[in-house]
Amino acid sequence: MSSTVADLEIATFGIDRIVEGTQTGRDATTLTVSSSQLAVGAGEPALAEATVEVVRPGEPVRISNVLDVVLPTVKADDPASTFPGILGPATDAGSGRTNRLYGVAVVNSCDWLTPGYVIPEEFPDSLVDMSGPGADRSPFGATANVVLRFEPADRAPIAEVDAAIRRETARVARELAATTLGQEPDDVARYAWPLPAASADLPAIVPILQVASEGTLVDTFFQGEAMDDLDPTVFDPRSILDGALTNGAYDWAGVRNVTAVYQDNALLRALFAGHGERLRFAGLIIALGYLDTAEEKQRSALASAQLAASLGADGVICTTFSSGNSHTDTMLSVRACEQAGIATTALVCETNGGLTDHVPEADCLVSTGNEDELVDPWTPHTVIGSESAARVGEPVPTWAYVAACVETGDAAWTAVPA
Amino acid sequence: MTIVHYLNQFFAGLGGEEAAGHEPVRLDGPQGPGRALAAAGAAPDVTIACGDDHFGEHEAEALATLLAWLEEIRPDVLICGPSFGSGRYGYACGVLAREAGRRGIPVVAAMTPDSPGVMAAEGAAFVVPTGSNVAAMRTVVPVMAGLAVRLAAGEPVGGPDEEGYLPRGLRSNAMSDRTGAVRAIDLLLAKLAGDVRTEVGPTGDRVAPAPPVADVSSVRLALVSEAGCVPQGNPDQLPTRHANVWLRYPIGGVDSLAAGTYESVHAGFDTTAGNADPNRLVPLDAARELEGREAFGSLHDAFYTTSGVDTPVATAAKFGQEIAAELLEAKVGAVVLTGT
Numbered sequence: 010m011s012s013t014v015a016d017l018e019i020a021t022f023g024i025d026r027i028v029e030g031t032q033t034g035r036d037a038t039t040l041t042v043s044s045s046q047l048a049v050g051a052g053e054p055a056l057a058e059a060t061v062e063v064v065r066p067g068e069p070v071r072i073s074n075v076l077d078v079v080l081p082t083v084k085a086d087d088p089a090s091t092f093p094g095i096l097g098p099a100t101d102a103g104s105g106r107t108n109r110l111y112g113v114a115v116v117n118s119c120d121w122l123t124p125g126y127v128i129p130e131e132f133p134d135s136l137v138d139m140s141g142p143g144a145d146r147s148p149f150g151a152t153a154n155v156v157l158r159f160e161p162a163d164r165a166p167i168a169e170v171d172a173a174i175r176r177e178t179a180r181v182a183r184e185l186a187a188t189t190l191g192q193e194p195d196d197v198a199r200y201a202w203p204l205p206a207a208s209a210d211l212p213a214i215v216p217i218l219q220v221a222s223e224g225t226l227v228d229t230f231f232q233g234e235a236m237d238d239l240d241p242t243v244f245d246p247r248s249i250l251d252g253a254l255t256n257g258a259y260d261w262a263g264v265r266n267v268t269a270v271y272q273d274n275a276l277l278r279a280l281f282a283g284h285g286e287r288l289r290f291a292g293l294i295i296a297l298g299y300l301d302t303a304e305e306k307q308r309s310a311l312a313s314a315q316l317a318a319s320l321g322a323d324g325v326i327c328t329t330f331s332s333g334n335s336h337t338d339t340m341l342s343v344r345a346c347e348q349a350g351i352a353t354t355a356l357v358c359e360t361n362g363g364l365t366d367h368v369p370e371a372d373c374l375v376s377t378g379n380e381d382e383l384v385d386p387w388t389p390h391t392v393i394g395s396e397s398a399a400r401v402g403e404p405v406p407t408w409a410y411v412a413a414c415v416e417t418g419d420a421a422w423t424a425v426p427a
Numbered sequence: 428m429t430i431v432h433y434l435n436q437f438f439a440g441l442g443g444e445e446a447a448g449h450e451p452v453r454l455d456g457p458q459g460p461g462r463a464l465a466a467a468g469a470a471p472d473v474t475i476a477c478g479d480d481h482f483g484e485h486e487a488e489a490l491a492t493l494l495a496w497l498e499e500i501r502p503d504v505l506i507c508g509p510s511f512g513s514g515r516y517g518y519a520c521g522v523l524a525r526e527a528g529r530r531g532i533p534v535v536a537a538m539t540p541d542s543p544g545v546m547a548a549e550g551a552a553f554v555v556p557t558g559s560n561v562a563a564m565r566t567v568v569p570v571m572a573g574l575a576v577r578l579a580a581g582e583p584v585g586g587p588d589e590e591g592y593l594p595r596g597l598r599s600n601a602m603s604d605r606t607g608a609v610r611a612i613d614l615l616l617a618k619l620a621g622d623v624r625t626e627v628g629p630t631g632d633r634v635a636p637a638p639p640v641a642d643v644s645s646v647r648l649a650l651v652s653e654a655g656c657v658p659q660g661n662p663d664q665l666p667t668r669h670a671n672v673w674l675r676y677p678i679g680g681v682d683s684l685a686a687g688t689y690e691s692v693h694a695g696f697d698t699t700a701g702n703a704d705p706n707r708l709v710p711l712d713a714a715r716e717l718e719g720r721e722a723f724g725s726l727h728d729a730f731y732t733t734s735g736v737d738t739p740v741a742t743a744a745k746f747g748q749e750i751a752a753e754l755l756e757a758k759v760g761a762v763v764l765t766g767t
Contacts, residue, residue, distance in 0.1 A: 131694065145602065212616065212619045214612070214615065274608075275606045275607070275608035275609070276608035276611065276612075278608075279606075279608045279609050279612055280612070283612060287616060288612070288616065323619060324615045324616070324618070324619050325615075326611045326612065326615055332737070333695060333736060333737055334695065352615060352618045352619050353615075354611050354614050354615040354618065355611075356607050356608075356611055357627070359598050359627055360737065360740075361597075361598070362738070362740040362742055362743070363598075363627075363629065363740050364627060364629060364740070365740075367628075367629040371625075372618075372623050372625055373614050373615065373618045373623055373624065373625050374614075374625045374626055374627050374628075375607050375610050375611045375614060375626050376598075376626040376627040377607050378600045379598040379599065379600055382598075382599065382600050407600060415607075416607070417607070417608070418606055418607035418608025418609070418610075418611055419606060419607070419608065420606065420607060421602050421603045421604070421605065421606050421607070422600050422601070422602060422603070422607075423600070423601055423602075423603045423607070423610070423626055424598040424599065424600055424601070424626075424627065425586055425598065425599055425600075425601045426586060426587050426588075426594040426595075426597070426598065426599075427586060427587065427594070427595055427597040427598065427599035
């Protein structure tokens with residue numbers, strides 16, 4: 010495959026040591042983080058305070074009130090175009106060189122309960138453990154994490170607080186990755202789109218990436234815009250890997266599509282890797298879940314199936330966003346695709362009681378794990394975030410661990426009979 | 428390590444069918460099949476036994492006695508049976524296994540897969556499948572003993588296939604060697620090649636529609652809802668999600684659910700419209716109007732409610748069975764079930 014300017018190149022820089030210092034910088038595989046230099050929260054009137062802490066795998070730390078996880082990323086030729094729509098204007102994200110740190114994540118944390126923005130029932134606990142029995146539940150127990158802890162300014166409107174947090178988190182992710190500018194990466198992955206033609210004997214596969222956007226604190230953003238009125242649409246998959254799709258939905262942690270799972274999306278990467286080898290990657294559809302009415306759900310499912318058919322799909326892979334209601338959107342999409350003659354699989358999490366919804370056409374499902382399974386109690390040495398939402402010394406349901414059962418295919422947990 | 432072994436009258440050496448009414452007894456050391464367990468490395472310290480008929484006819488009392496002994500001994504593991512194809516013995520093993528399991532005692536039992544004891548155990552025990560008669564003893568005892576010794580030592584136990592017990596109806600998390608994304612592609616390509624496999628299937632049963640109500644004019648109608656409708660202030664603390672209870676509220680003499688008197692605590696939908704008119708959660712106003720017009724016989728004097736959000740199917744099925752049993756008792760012949 011020949012490279013063109015239009016290809017997306019993701020250049021990765023591995024980090025295996027992270028320290029705090031006076032100047033943010035990178036020396037080979039060591040990243041130094043300077044919280045004073047990052048000045049998180051300065052210039053954001055909706056934020057009262059922000060702190061930066063660095064935690065590493067194996068440390069006796071639990072992070073609570075986790076909202077999102079972002080991979081440190083910078084557009085190498087134009088840093089201002091990183092996270093388009095969040096840090097700068099919308100762009101044609103998805104082409105050119107993108108530098109990304111590997112082994113490090115930016116984790117943001119904010120307690121919405123104490124200032125009274127939400128009630129506990131709306132905002133279940135959201136944790137990452139750096140050691141202990143739950144350390145392997147969230148994929149981000151295995152990354153070195155730069156934890157940004159935010160406090161809203163008194164009486165600041167919640168949408169403004171959230172926008173400021175998302176902006177500051179993206180900015181820190183960009184600043185950390187900017188330490189790589191002009192340096193040689195460990196590895197470069199190249200993503201062309203459209204892909205070169207592959208043998209028509211190979212099955213054409215289309216993923217339907219489900220997102221949801223229901224309002225502040227439960228939104229998904231494309232180029233900084235909430236996707237609440239999205240009809241099923243074909244997207245350039247490179248733009249997703251390049252930071253155009255970001256998370257602002259913070260309810261159930263275990264099945265939360267954090268920004269990192271869009272940036273490093275395992276399903277898109279696997280489809281790119283398999284193209285011309287064992288499949289043809291025929292296009293990406295993004296569709297909404299958590300639609301309000303039966304009619305909207307049915308209409309969206311049918312529209313997704315029609316789009317997939319128009320892309321020539323032989324097979325479709327449906328991902329799911331969060332749990333409960335959205336499982337019906339997934340199941341209706343499976344049914345609509347199967348009825349259109351397209352072989353379909355879907356990724357869904359389980360509860361202790363099994364599946365929330367099921368249609369007979371859904372005969373080929375990936376289980377991303379049982380979100381109700383309890384993880385043994387643990388008492389960390391340190392809690393970053395509010396202790397009252399940290400379940401210290403208590404059994405922790407898997408749903409409280411960030412992205413443990415994420416239904417995008419980015420984790421390896423599954424559930425087996427016992 | 429303390430091991431307690433449960434047997435029926437026959438295997439405990441108390442007698443045959445004539446001793447089936449035997450009260451619970453407590454014996455020292457291994458009895459009957461307990462000797463085979465001892466030879467396999469899991470020697471019972473105490474044997475408890477009960478006649479099969481006695482257990483069936485006096486379940487509560489027999490169970491209380493047996494559980495009191497277990498409370499006192501606090502064994503590291505309880506072994507029940509094997510009961511093979513015996514229905515009464517299997518049932519007693521299953522019930523005792525369930526209750527001991529719920530009290531934190533690991534339990535190993537053994538019986539035929541279709542024994543009523545498997546259902547009775549409700550997943551609280553490791554049940555090793557056996558043949559229908561005592562000829563299976565030789566093969567099943569080492570499996571039971573192996574499981575029992577490891578459970579007693581607090582060691583991890585593998586999955587049903589690997590260890591040879593019946594699936595307990597539980598789904599346990601395990602780390603795969605491939606991400607969900609790679610597994611999805613693998614499964615899809617296999618399906619396209621004609622090999623349809625799934626990692627998870629439906630667990631709920633498909634409910635066949637009930638036959639039409641034979642005589643609507645005389646039927647007693649009840650209102651049931653999962654809309655989370657409760658008296659204002661939620662006095663009985665119905666959970667807003669993951670509900671573990673259903674509730675019943677009287678509506679005798681009430682014609683309409685007034686705003687400010689009832690509300691929805693359901694965490695899964697926007698309750699604004701429902702709170703403005705709780706009759707849209709539980710349609711009492713319409714039911715009373717139709718009752719007045721004699722469109723049906725009579726309205727049952729209570730409505731039934733829970734909040735159906737993130738409720739496991741098994742829990743929801745249990746709620747349904749419990750509510751239906753009460754409605755049958757009250758001679759209710761039809762239900763309007765409002766869902767959200």
